[in-house]
Amino acid sequence: xxxxxxxxxxxxxxxxxxxxxxxxxxxxxxxxxxxxxxxxxxxxxxxxxxxxxxxxxxxxxxxxxxxxxxxxxxxxxxxxxxxxxxxxxxxxxxxxxxxxxxxxxxxxxxxxxxxxxxxxxxxxxxxxxxxxxxxxxxxxxxxxxxxxxxxxxxxxxxxxxxxxxxxxxxxxxxxxxxxxxxxxxxxxxxxxxxxxxxxxxxxxxxxxxxxxxxxxxxxxxxxxxxxxxxxxxxxxxxxxxxxx
Amino acid sequence: xxxxxxxxxxxxxxxxxxxxxxxxxxxxxxxxxxxxxxxxxxxxxxxxxxxxxxxxxxxxxxxxxxxxxxxxxxxxxxxxxxxxxxxxxxxxxxxxxxxxxxxxxxxxxxxxxxxxxxxxxxxxxxxxxxxxxxxxxxxxxxxxxxxxxxxxxxxxxxxxxxxxxxxxxxxxxxxxxxxxxxxxxxxxxxxxxxxxxxxxxxxxxxxxxxxxxxxxxxxxxxxxxxxxxxxxxxxxxxxxxxxx
Numbered sequence: 001x002x003x004x005x006x007x008x009x010x011x012x013x014x015x016x017x018x019x020x021x022x023x024x025x026x027x028x029x030x031x032x033x034x035x036x037x038x039x040x041x042x043x044x045x046x047x048x049x050x051x052x053x054x055x056x057x058x059x060x061x062x063x064x065x066x067x068x069x070x071x072x073x074x075x076x077x078x079x080x081x082x083x084x085x086x087x088x089x090x091x092x093x094x095x096x097x098x099x100x101x102x103x104x105x106x107x108x109x110x111x112x113x114x115x116x117x118x119x120x121x122x123x124x125x126x127x128x129x130x131x132x133x134x135x136x137x138x139x140x141x142x143x144x145x146x147x148x149x150x151x152x153x154x155x156x157x158x159x160x161x162x163x164x165x166x167x168x169x170x171x172x173x174x175x176x177x178x179x180x181x182x183x184x185x186x187x188x189x190x191x192x193x194x195x196x197x198x199x200x201x202x203x204x205x206x207x208x209x210x211x212x213x214x215x216x217x218x219x220x221x222x223x224x225x226x227x228x229x230x231x232x233x234x235x236x237x238x239x240x241x242x243x244x
Numbered sequence: 245x246x247x248x249x250x251x252x253x254x255x256x257x258x259x260x261x262x263x264x265x266x267x268x269x270x271x272x273x274x275x276x277x278x279x280x281x282x283x284x285x286x287x288x289x290x291x292x293x294x295x296x297x298x299x300x301x302x303x304x305x306x307x308x309x310x311x312x313x314x315x316x317x318x319x320x321x322x323x324x325x326x327x328x329x330x331x332x333x334x335x336x337x338x339x340x341x342x343x344x345x346x347x348x349x350x351x352x353x354x355x356x357x358x359x360x361x362x363x364x365x366x367x368x369x370x371x372x373x374x375x376x377x378x379x380x381x382x383x384x385x386x387x388x389x390x391x392x393x394x395x396x397x398x399x400x401x402x403x404x405x406x407x408x409x410x411x412x413x414x415x416x417x418x419x420x421x422x423x424x425x426x427x428x429x430x431x432x433x434x435x436x437x438x439x440x441x442x443x444x445x446x447x448x449x450x451x452x453x454x455x456x457x458x459x460x461x462x463x464x465x466x467x468x469x470x471x472x473x474x475x476x477x478x479x480x481x482x483x484x485x486x487x488x
Contacts, residue, residue, distance in 0.1 A: 014444055016285070018277035019415075019460055021270065025288075033262035041295070042260070044269075044286040051285070051306065058302065062295065074425045075445040076432040114428030149449040171263075181318045184358030188320040200258050201319040205393040216263055 003165040004064035005040040006032060009055060011070040011080050012148055013046050023150045024069045031157060036166035036220075047071055052083035056143070060087075065164060067157075070148025072138075074117040080145060081138075085122035088141050093123045101134060121145075130159040139163075169198075170222045172229050175211035178239035179203070183213065186235035190228060197228045211241050247409040248308035249284040250276060253299060255314040255324050256392055257290050267394045268313040275401060280410035280464075291315055296327035300387070304331075309408060311401075314392030316382070318361040324389060325382075329366035332385050337367045345378060365389075374403040383407075413442075414466045416473050419455035422483035423447070427457065430479040434472060441472045455485050 008028055015022045025042050032039045040063035045051050052071075059066050071080030085092045098119035103111060127136035128144075132155040138145040139160075146156045176183065180203050191199045200216040215236075217228045233240065252272055259266045269286050276283045284307040289295050296315075303310050315324030329336045342363035347355060371380035372388075376399040382389040383404075390400045420427065424447050435443040444460040459480075461472045477484065 013442065014446055014460070016273065016283045017413075017442075017462070018273050019444065020446065022273075025269075026265065029260065029262050029266075039260045041290065041299075042288040046285065054302065055285075058298065073445070073447060074428045076428075076435045077444060112425045112428065114432075115423075115425035117428070118425070149447060151449045169261075179359075181356045181359035181362070184318045184320075184356065184361070188358075191320045198257065198261075200263065200321060201317070202258055202264065203317060203393060205395045216258070218261070 003036065003038055003167045005038040005062070006065040006067055006164065007040045007059035007063035008042040009052065009059065009066060009068045010042065010044045010148075011047060011052060011068055013077070015044050015070075016046060024146075024148065024153045027150070027154060028067065028069075028157065031161060032164075032166075035161050035164065036168035037161070037164045047077045047079055049079050049083045049086070052080065053087040056084060056087040060143075064142060066143045067160065068143065068145050069153055070146075072118070072145055072147050074114045078117070081120050081122065084140065084143055084145060088122055088143065090122040090124055090140065092120050094119045095121050095125065095127070097127060098135075098138075101136075105134060128159050128163065130156055132158070167220045169218050169220055170225045172217045172225050173244045174215040174217070174229070174232060174236075175241045175243070176213045176215065176236065176239040177241050178212055178236070180213055183236055183239060187215070187232070190231045190235060193231070194224070194228050197224050199228065199232075247280065247282055247411045249282040249306070250309040250311055250408065251284045251303035251307035252286040253296065253303065253310060253312045254286065254288045254392075255291060255296060255312055256288075257321070259288050259314075260290060268390075268392065268397045271394070271398060272311065272313075272401065275405060276408075276410075279405050279408065280412035281405070281408045291321045291323055293323050293327045293330065296324065297331040300328060300331040304387075308386060310387045311404065312387065312389050313397055314390075316362070316389055316391050318358045322361070325364050325366065328384065328387055328389060332366055332387065334366040334368055334384065336364050338363045339365050339369065339371070341371060342380075342382075345380075349378060372403050372407065374400055376402070411464045413462050413464055414469045416461045416469050417488045418459040418461070418473070418476060418480075419485045419487070420457045420459065420480065420483040421485050422456055422480070424457055427480055427483060431459070431476070434475045434479060437475070438468070438472050441468050443472065443476075 014020045071078045122140040125140040137156045198218040202214045258264045315322045366384040369384040381400045442462040446458045463469050
């Protein structure tokens, strides 16, 4: 009943060395959620071909789709196309459509030869048109290569999302005045009896919240969610402060 | 000349399903940076034993140290200790010191049996005292198991940082009024000639910035940095708006 999952590779030394505040990961998490597309994992890795290959191969074993962010520009540290091509066992080729778009972008101005690197792609790639930028999204074998620049990442992601199947989830939350260890036995019993429903338990810390633990109950089918919530209410009702 | 690196595993379905806004990853990136501890990669993974094991094994091949966040509480979705133990090929044992701390925490109150799960650890673990919380950091084979609750994660991280060797980096930045493709050839020449220096190139997008590209030059030794900056100035001086 769940849709195939996505994994994300956020590529770039600048993220891991705190030179930029990474924004694409959090944005991706939120947008996939809103579309009901399951997210398997997110990985921040360096601009290193071998490390990208290794992680991408692992991601593709766990998730149907992979979205990458970063490393697609024309400079020496942009290695994503090369790494993705090797992970997918494909050659790097120059896409005529991208080359034409680059030449049109430069028009009468001289185009530096390095600009053509941006027309390179794994062989067999397809281009997904993107209304809000002249550059389409590059996709190959269910791997989508998006740019790291946040404004452009966001625009291109909106072109990718309609191609990913999603199943919106129903979420209920219970806020409890109890420590996790006090409720663990009852909670485990409900969770083990309903393995299809995703039940989460999140303690607060300090005194910023009115509750000590938040329970989340989630499934695409509202009846499944309500049945689990009813069981939790029966077992833990005395601790429940509020629900949402 | 660089210190051994750290990888981070941020564990928890709540992060990947946008139920919480993840804060520990960004905090860790910044604090490691301030200490000059190299960060190899950051991975957000689900509360699934097999996936945690697989990712941890991969991280340990690439980085000397691993810091995990999350999944160390007493409920059904807290699987980090079990997964880390299996990845390290160690048994799960109950640590007498942690059990004593838990019993002292509960005092005269009845301690639920589930609370004792928080005394479990991979065999051979050591405890690192932490001034600002009663619970020490759990460490085993250079893997540090931190809690996911951000306030507690931050407190425990401060106890871990002094145990990690760091080499502070010198960073210079050049802000250019040029497209990446215009400077790619010159930039590549400098970067290839000085492979020991980390040179990054980051385009802006839209018109929020006064520059089109930011170049970063980084190395522990200021002389190496200045030598690379001098070469970049010679090659690209006409595009440089400002430096920092």
